[in-house]
Amino acid sequence: MTDKVLKLQQTLERLSNLLRAERRSFQTKWGLLPVQFEVLNYLASCNRFSGTLMAVCDYLGQTKGSVSQTIKLLEKRGLVLKQPDETDKRISRLTLSEEGAQIISEYNSSVMLLGLDEETTDKTQSAVDALLVHLEKNIKVKPFGFCENCQYNCVISDNEYYCKLVKTPLTPEDVVKVCVEYESKSQQREG
């Protein structure tokens, strides 16, 4: 079993290096450090409840001090906007500025992955999802996920959803974004 785990680890490291190398030219083009790109990419993919300093720290697994510095620099460049929450003024909401959103929209799907057929893509997605759930449980980090598999999501109709946690209707755009409040349906069954 140890040999198999080692082989899996090496494969994951190889994949991660290839993906990082592929996005390096994008980062260079826009003068972004890897961590700055990661913050922009997270803010582009998270839902409206998840754009906070602590959520960014949890998602990237980085300290508050370092993420805070990165966000200050991105604000200075006009790529990130920070505004007080409408209901709780102690919380600042982070969003991409128009320019930040424009830059990140140029970051398309990995060319390396584009040639994969649908069956392999689906199988790989399921395996990677299962691996991520295992890792998040194993090292006890906050899980992030999508409404589809969340215990708080109520499907009202094809295009209408409702979040029982934040007690808010969700749009089809909301439900495909990453959420910091996500809790899997399996956690509910285990609980």
Ligand code: SF4
């Ligand atoms: S249903 Fe779950 S994932 Fe969706 S917004 Fe609510 S808490 Fe987040």
